Amino acid sequence: MTEQKATNVHWHEGDISREHRGRLLGQKGATLWFTGLSGSGKSTVAVALEGALYEAGRLSYRLDGDNVRLGINKNLGFSAEDRTENIRRIGEIAKLFVDTGVIALSSFVSPYREDRDTVRQLHEEAGMDFIEVFVDVPLDVAESRDPKGLYKKARAGEIKNFTGIDDPYEPPLNAEVILNSHEMSLQEEVDTLLNVLRERGII
């Protein structure tokens, strides 16, 4: 957005492509897929990164429970089947954002490796950057934070199939980025991600 003088752009014919939109925005679309336990710090770093990108004049958009679980995926529950469909839809939405030129910040527990790998594959087939960010903290750290009081309820049996308690979290085997939010400052986490985006020519 800083380098492109829109009035100098001349479009003649044919469909507007991903490359056109990227040129208009002065960036390349990409998906940053934050995964990790509830309380690991996914949303915290996603929000901080969003702010840093905005300061740098970059367009990003966060996909999270607030705008996805209450919107397009409100007809999905927490069965294994619905969790898979939840992640599939989020992955497809992220792809639409990447196609638009936007940096999509997806922030969901997304506990199953196969579901995440499916989203990765969908991106790679379309020639899109998929950056898996594993926000990795020990369960006891996440549980001691318990920002929404969910672990307490899960331990009391009030919530069933809670990831880390009675449902598995399958850690990424080849995440592009690992953030140990209990050992890194938020600034360090954001700088790490900004560097990855720069190295890939996304920003």
Added chain:
Amino acid sequence: MTEQKATNVHWHEGDISREHRGRLLGQKGATLWFTGLSGSGKSTVAVALEGALYEAGRLSYRLDGDNVRLGINKNLGFSAEDRTENIRRIGEIAKLFVDTGVIALSSFVSPYREDRDTVRQLHEEAGMDFIEVFVDVPLDVAESRDPKGLYKKARAGEIKNFTGIDDPYEPPLNAEVILNSHEMSLQEEVDTLLNVLRERGII
């Protein structure tokens, strides 16, 4: 994108909002919902508008069968129930784009009034612009164009529940814009839409 010097933007704290993103882009997000018979000219005008917006440095994104029916909605067929879910999901995706600051150009037959009105309501509840664009041509005009040969197949009984043949098209009662693509030039159609976007302060 032309008026905002990104480097002069200073973000301090709190979440980045729809307003921030709009300021960054120098535009306001909105949904243009093109509805009409197959062959009415929805995609033709959406593509032309997309080009005109790009020339003006505006970020838009087309939602159509290619990127929606083959992606997020590939698990939906053409039953009445699936058609409704198809439109609901597209409406929710359009909302995410509007929230991002993008001008979403949705181009689907979307034959049922109730489904379109639901999407309108979802936008209005969120304080978002929803502009229904009825691309209105007589059935015989659309059928004579038959760009994909679908009417021929429907008349031959090879496609069932085809809108306009053996499934109803319910025209909008209060569309913001009506385009009679058989009586207007493509340039006139695009100019009409650009004027609406300007009047609403979207561009």
